[in-house]
Amino acid sequence: MTRSFRKGLSFFSVLALLATLLAACSGNKTPESSPSGSASPTPSASASSPSPSASASAEGPVDGGTLTVSTFSDIVAVNPLFVGDTSSGDLETLIFAKLYDLDRNANLTAEPWSLAAELPQISADGLTYTIKLKTTPKWTDGKPVTADDVIFTFDTARNADAGSPLVSQYDKIEKMTKVDDQTVEIKLKQVYAPFQYALYQSIVPAHVLKDVPVKELKEHTYGVDPAKTVTSGPWKWTEWKKGQYIAVESYPEYWGEKKPHIAKVITKIYADQQTEVQALMKGDVDMTQAIPLTQIEAVKKDEDITVILAPGPQYEYVQFNFKDENFPDKYSPFKGQKTRQAIAYALNRQGMVDNVLKGSGALMNSPFLPGSWADPGDAAVNYEYSADKAKALLAEDGWKPGKDGILEKDGHRFSFELQYNSGNSRREGVSAIIQQNLKDVGIEVKPRGIDFATWIDQNITPGKFPAILLGWSLTNPDPDAESIFSSKYFPPAGQNGGWYVNEKLDEMWVKGQQVIDQAERAKIYKEIGKEISIDLPYVFLYQYGLPQGVNTKVVKWAEDDRPESQLAYGYLFHAINWWVDRK
């Protein structure tokens, strides 16, 4: 499962701080309805911005031209087996063909630009996946893409020696068989429904990499040298001027029936976000991935720029620790279910969405993204802000006001440290609201910002913290989150750093992995959503998005191909169908 902590924009704050110090001394074709039936229409662009496709149908697509996008960090390496940062992921999206693609609702699809010809056939016992490739795909060096490439990619990913972050997605594979050049049969060790999303994966060329010792793959020039990076996507990588820009170009030999309209995509790297936004407004760049929340109003005033303000595939939460030894007085105040519910009531979550996120967020009541097929909807309890309900629940759970107004129980003051990563302005704002909201009901919160890398290493990974404010980025659309919430996954092996135990949920997570039928699975996640929202290992706060800025005078797409904020790389959703018009 590829989930990673969302560091947010903190990198920039760190950068800005350092800089100050230094200066001082020197997609889908047709929006299909989700088979589960539970999915609601995806929340698209917010009401405050005009629909970006309004002018799209007036004139048809034109071929050629350059699309310039901006980013705030350079790529690391674009070998899909090792991609771990979003900049590299964006480039991967442009130059690699994936086995399958995702539609707007995160269902697996076989698109004209996918390597697979049709959806995988899953055997009745749920153990065998048969994948049929198209006969047409070719690598940029002219060799055909075959079953060998697929087997090589998955084999390398699951090989611990390779050190690929994808290892957990493929370690359930028992064996892979090449039936013919276009057919692969994958047998799993156990029924594991999330495996379908492991097929939403870029394939690497076996003929280029098979002779490289597996341990040296990560250091190989494949993925850092454009000339040596053989790919099979709509564009090919032509240039990397480190720290400045990355260029990809369409090429006549591309195998797909559908060719990209845009001839060249340049990704410019900006060190300063203020300059990045100015460059968008000046027209130096046509699209930017993340406008700082503080600058949204200024950008909206520009008529040419459309701001797509929709929540993305990441959510933020307050996590409680259930282990007594993580508190100074060796007592976790969060053990009472009513206490946790009281905290949920006490927090003004809508206020956070309105004031801190400025419309780029939406409330979350469970770990499943609103609008996704696993969204439990109303089955999850929505704790509406009410200090009175919170106080009543706290009293029921045995908390009584102490001398200083702070609640006490069995001689323990209700006071705890809330950790977050310093420099993240969103979390700074939200932690201040949490502090105030909980003070109103008699709980003392001491917010503490810690350097991200140190924090992850010292507190998060080993599960040593009283309470945290953090986010999860859901790069894999599968709702399975066993390794976060199950008591089988305590640190260091798992990510249940709060030492949360709920045996009923433990069983349900496993059940969710063992049912293949998506509608049936959705029912299980509905149950999980209900249970988890009552028991509250986390208080789920909101999902949030990175406001995307697009110069819609230049960049055009048909309505069906508009960017999809809900998907991890949805900001380039169906970019193959976009075109640029500089009239």
Next chain:
Amino acid sequence: MIHAAPGGPTQIFLAPGLSPEAGEIQAHNLGLDRPIPEQYIKWLGNFLQGDLGKTFKNNIPVGDLLWPTVGNTMVLMGAAWLVSLLIAIPWGIYNSTREYGLSDQTASFISYLGFAMPTFWFGIILQQFFAMKLDLLPLSDMWTMGEEGNLSDLFLHLVLPVTVLSITFLAAYVKYSRASMLEVLNQDYIRTARAKGLKERKVVFRHALRNALIPIITILGLDLPILVGGAALTESVFNWPGMGRLFVEMAVSREYSVLMSITLVVSVMVVIGNLIADILYAIVDPRVQFGQGGSAS
């Protein structure tokens, strides 16, 4: 010092949530589990063979990252330095002859402004006005895409960042040249020269200036490394692909070998700066001589 900072390269680029064991294996492969002096000696050894090392995160040779930025920074800082010198020294001299006149007062005011104004803020103001509102000059970068190598394009891109940087340099240099001229102009030999009936122009340029230049050259020699180190903030605001920006980015991702190499380049420039200053002493002041036993200075 960077080793003392919490965190480390592996923690930043390893997928968070990967087990600590995996982190240790990674650290071992990269040689990060070796004692710091050993890491340093190994780096030094490689360096002497012309190998600056590779980045931790993606194995790119450090030289590939570093050398282009050195040139870019030199272009920017060199231009700013030259502009400020060409303005500051004549202006300082002029002001020293007309103490507390209007021109002198203006220079004082600009100096205060130059010292006090945050460069990034001034940069943003200039960008807003000249690039956004008037649309006269490019907003940022070193070249327009596809115009790499076109000198007039480079010139346009230089105007704003050079203005920002010049103001800071100018502030100091006007002050220095004025003060050092004033000191010289009060010397006895200047009075003698004037008493001999020499023209004021000749007194100022022949007799006073050469002596007044010596302290200025010292300052210039000391400032030379700054030219290479770059101005991280100005480079960031104007998206200039220079060494200052690289240093900040690499400090964030704890790329020790890049940071060491930058420090090294700057150190080399300190030495070169001092050497150039020494040579210039000899040119402006014939009393300064090298390698002849006891010196006369």
